[in-house]
Amino acid sequence: MFEMECSAEDISTEGCSMKSDRAQRKRKVSRDVELEIELLLKAVPQLAKVFHIIDKIGEGTFSSVYLGEAQMRDGRRKMFALKYLIPTSHPTRIAAELQCLTVAGGRENVMGVTYCFRKEDRVVIVMPYIEHQPIVDIIGLLSFEEVRLYIYHLLKALKHIHQCGIIHRDIKPNNFLYNRKSKMYALVDFGLAQGTADTQIELLKDLTGLCKVPRPVFGERNLNSCTPLRSTTKQAASKRELVKLRKTEEPAPRSPLPVRTQSSSQKPQKTLQQGLTCSCYLTDRVCNICMARKQQVAPRAGTPGFRAPEILTKCPNQGTAIDVWSAGVILLSLLSGRYPFFKASDDLIALTQIMTIRGSRETIRAAKTYGKALVCSQELPRQDLRTLCETLRGRRSSRDNNVSPAAERSHDETLTHRPADPNLQPHRGGETTTCLTKQSSVSGGEVEEEELGWDIVPDEAYDLLDQLLDLNPSTRITAAEALLHPLFTDL
Incomplete structure (x- = not known):
C-alpha cells in the first residue's frame, strides 16, 4: 500500500x-x-x-x-x-x-x-531537505518585504492544495519552511489533512469512516474525544440513560443543573414546564434537555493558537477557510513581531483571546451565522490592527493609541514571562529573543527599523490581515482571492 x-x-x-x-x-x-x-x-x-x-x-x-x-x-x-x-x-x-x-x-x-x-x-x-531557520529565531530580523513575500508564497501553496481539494488543518510557521538565503519555501506535514467534498485525493474520502474526532495535540487535553473502548459499565449505562431520556416526549420536571452560579442572591431557575424546549438558553445553567442531547462532534485537529473560531466552537462544517485563518494568525505574528501570538490551554481561553482582538460582539455575531450561541460576560471592543501591531512592535504607546488593556493583557498571558529589558521578548520555553522594538542586531551591526521597512507598512497589509482574520468562514477571503489583493500587485 x-x-x-x-x-x-x-x-x-x-x-x-x-x-x-x-x-x-x-x-x-x-x-x-x-x-x-x-x-x-x-x-x-x-x-x-x-x-x-x-x-x-x-x-x-x-x-x-x-x-x-x-x-x-x-x-x-x-x-x-x-x-x-x-x-x-x-x-x-x-x-x-x-x-x-x-x-x-x-x-x-x-x-x-x-x-x-x-x-x-x-x-x-x-x-x-530545505535548510531553514525557525520563525522564532528570525522574527526580529525580518524586513517587511520579507514578511510580504513569505505570506504571498504561503497563500500560493494554500491556493494550490485547496484547488486539489485538500484542507491542511495544521498551518503554522513550523510547517511552512523558509530559507532566507535561497528564498525557498515549502509547505510540509499533511498528517492531519482532510478532503473537501470534491477532493482529488481519493484516500482522503476514506478517512470519513474513521473516528471523526482527531487525536489530541500533544500536551493538550482533548475536551471532545471519542469514548474509549474500555469504558466502564457505569459510564455506558449512564450514556444509555441520557439517550433514552432524549427519546422520550417529555422529560420529567426537574430543576436545571447549575454549572456556574454567579452569586448567592441570583434568582433560582424555574422548573421545566410541559412543552418547554429548553430553559437554559443564554444562561449560566444547563437544563435536563440539553444534558440529554448527544455531544456534538467536530474535528479539532490543529495546533493551539492557530485554530479558527469555527473549530473552537465545534462547528461541524469546516472547510478550507480554516487554513486561511491560520495564515492570518501567522501574518498577525509577523506584523506585530510577537510569536506565538495566541497561546491558550483550552478552546474557551483561545476563543476569549480572539475576542480581545476581534471584539466580542463581532465574534458572537459570526458564531450565530453557523448555528452557535456564545455568551460573553464582558463586552470587548474590536481592536484596530495597525495600532495593535505597531504598539506591540514598540512603535506606539498603548496609552496614546487606545489599545485595549484586555488585548495587551490577553497577549501577555500567552507568554511565559516578561523580562525586565523591554527589548527582550519571551517565547516558548521561557527563553528570550530580541524583539524588533527600536533596533536589532544583524550580522554584528545595528539595523534601524526604518531600514527594514517597518516605518512605512502600507494600509494594504492591515486590510489583508483583516480579511484573513474574518470571524465568519463564509465571508473570509480565500487564498486565491488573497493573491489578487493590492498588497501583492507587483507580484
Whole structure:
C-alpha cells in the first residue's frame, strides 16, 4: 500500500562508504538521538543501504524527522529529510498523506516526496531537505518585504492544495519552511489533512469512516474525544440513560443543573414546564434537555493558537477557510513581531483571546451565522490592527493609541514571562529573543527599523490581515482571492 515507484534511481546504495566524511562533520549528536537513529535503522534496515542518517531535526506528535545524506551515482552527495511515522498511525491516514504529497507536492511551494520505505508497520517518507531557520529565531530580523513575500508564497501553496481539494488543518510557521538565503519555501506535514467534498485525493474520502474526532495535540487535553473502548459499565449505562431520556416526549420536571452560579442572591431557575424546549438558553445553567442531547462532534485537529473560531466552537462544517485563518494568525505574528501570538490551554481561553482582538460582539455575531450561541460576560471592543501591531512592535504607546488593556493583557498571558529589558521578548520555553522594538542586531551591526521597512507598512497589509482574520468562514477571503489583493500587485 505504501510502496512507491520512485524516480530516485540516481541514488547509489553505497551509503556506507561515507565514513571518511562522518569524521569531518562536527555535528554534535546527543546519545539519545544516536539511540533513536539506531532503533530507526533496526526498524527499517533498508535505510542503511542508501542513507547515512546524521541527526534528528524535528519531532511532532505523530512522527520524527531525521536528516539523511545519500551518495548519488554521479558522485554528488545530497541531503534528504526522512519522516518516520509512528507505528500507531492508521494505515489509511499514512497512505492519504503520501497521496497528498504525490498529487499536490513538488510545485507551488508544496513539498513533494522522493522515496518511501516500509517494513511491516514502519513507514519512512523521504523528501527533499530545505535548510531553514525557525520563525522564532528570525522574527526580529525580518524586513517587511520579507514578511510580504513569505505570506504571498504561503497563500500560493494554500491556493494550490485547496484547488486539489485538500484542507491542511495544521498551518503554522513550523510547517511552512523558509530559507532566507535561497528564498525557498515549502509547505510540509499533511498528517492531519482532510478532503473537501470534491477532493482529488481519493484516500482522503476514506478517512470519513474513521473516528471523526482527531487525536489530541500533544500536551493538550482533548475536551471532545471519542469514548474509549474500555469504558466502564457505569459510564455506558449512564450514556444509555441520557439517550433514552432524549427519546422520550417529555422529560420529567426537574430543576436545571447549575454549572456556574454567579452569586448567592441570583434568582433560582424555574422548573421545566410541559412543552418547554429548553430553559437554559443564554444562561449560566444547563437544563435536563440539553444534558440529554448527544455531544456534538467536530474535528479539532490543529495546533493551539492557530485554530479558527469555527473549530473552537465545534462547528461541524469546516472547510478550507480554516487554513486561511491560520495564515492570518501567522501574518498577525509577523506584523506585530510577537510569536506565538495566541497561546491558550483550552478552546474557551483561545476563543476569549480572539475576542480581545476581534471584539466580542463581532465574534458572537459570526458564531450565530453557523448555528452557535456564545455568551460573553464582558463586552470587548474590536481592536484596530495597525495600532495593535505597531504598539506591540514598540512603535506606539498603548496609552496614546487606545489599545485595549484586555488585548495587551490577553497577549501577555500567552507568554511565559516578561523580562525586565523591554527589548527582550519571551517565547516558548521561557527563553528570550530580541524583539524588533527600536533596533536589532544583524550580522554584528545595528539595523534601524526604518531600514527594514517597518516605518512605512502600507494600509494594504492591515486590510489583508483583516480579511484573513474574518470571524465568519463564509465571508473570509480565500487564498486565491488573497493573491489578487493590492498588497501583492507587483507580484
